[in-house]
Amino acid sequence: MVEVRYLFDPLCGWCYGAAPMLDRLRAEPGIDLTLMPTGLFAGDGARAMDPGFAAYAWANDQRIAALTGLPFTEAYRVQVLDGATRFDSGPATLALTAVRMTEPLREIDALKALQRARYVDGVDTSDVEAVGAVLAAEGLREAADLLTGQSAALAEAGRARIAAASAEMRRFGLRGVPALLAGNGDRWRPIRSDALFGDTGLLIRTLEAAASA
Template sequence: MNTLHYIFDPLCGWCYGAAPLIAAARTLPGLKLALHGGGMLAGAQRLRITEQWRNHVRSHDARIAQLTGQTFGSAYSDGLLCDTTAVLDSAPPTTAILASEAIAGRGLDMLHRLQRAHYVEGRRIADKAVIFALAGELGLAGDAFAAAFERLSGAATAAHFSDSRSWLARLGAQGFPSFALERADGTLERIEASRFYGDVAAWTHYLAERAPASAADPGELGQSCGLDGCAI
């Protein structure tokens, strides 16, 4: 089995831009996805929205939309980004992704839902109430999700961030998103995915060539994630 390692942050705009590539990779037989949340705005880096941050992000958002075709909702652009009481913190949404993966193998579904909630619906995805509402929308069992979220909060999420930063160092990468293909024989190849923004077909073809499924791979066709749904 080949593994595509994806180093991301739920509050990284370029990771939102890469969402169609991730959804496409998920459909390839014999390719497993490994999610590594990097904690871009966690701990001392968490911040409250300011005019300076808003102007910085909007310039990136325009470029992301142009290159990837991803849309940014007015509730985000004209709502959340103008709310100077909103706090951006990568830790709670990353914990939600870890919890979703732990109880149902649905970390990627949670990531996509968080991205849509933030970038389209303008919701505060660092707020626990919002996170639990999104888990409910995904059909994740309330008690099980709550227990996993509490267990994986704090030290466990911090350890995950540390491991993800180790992956960045291992790859010689500087920011999010970063990708690496680990083949079944253990070889590891860093992939520059930005050249595939807006061209999902070329990305899918590239991955299929670089990591073809073998007869022993139990890949499941049709296991796809709908997208109803910045660099460091």
């Protein structure tokens, strides 16, 4: 069994682009995949959604679309980039933590639903009520209630997850997301993030080699 840690932020366009590979990795019987949200765009990393940043994000999104074939729709451009006031992954990060606390096997499904809601349906996933509605629509009602109820236990669990992911980023000198770590027990190695956009078989062999080194 190869343990893989996936470091990401739910508002990261490149992390959305890596979603197909994430699906392939979790389908592999020899891969034990753990999500580690870094909080890169939450807290101090959040910012206002102004026209300059919206234009930068849209240009970056077009590069991701060209590489991956994934959609970034007009609804996303108009309703999120031009229509939202904040770029803040805090609500979505807490939502994923709520899912981990209630139905942990569905955390990747929840991440995909949040990404689809944002980039395809044009839902502002910086808004906690909107994020709760996405969870509820996915049948994750307990997680949605935990999120919108502003649970102190959820807030603490969210802080702990971000702290753990941030510690891994510092440990391996990682500066951005998405990022992968592969290992077994106490031995871990970073994997080049561009592997998430290449050949699945090659990535799996790379992960296996890193875990056995």
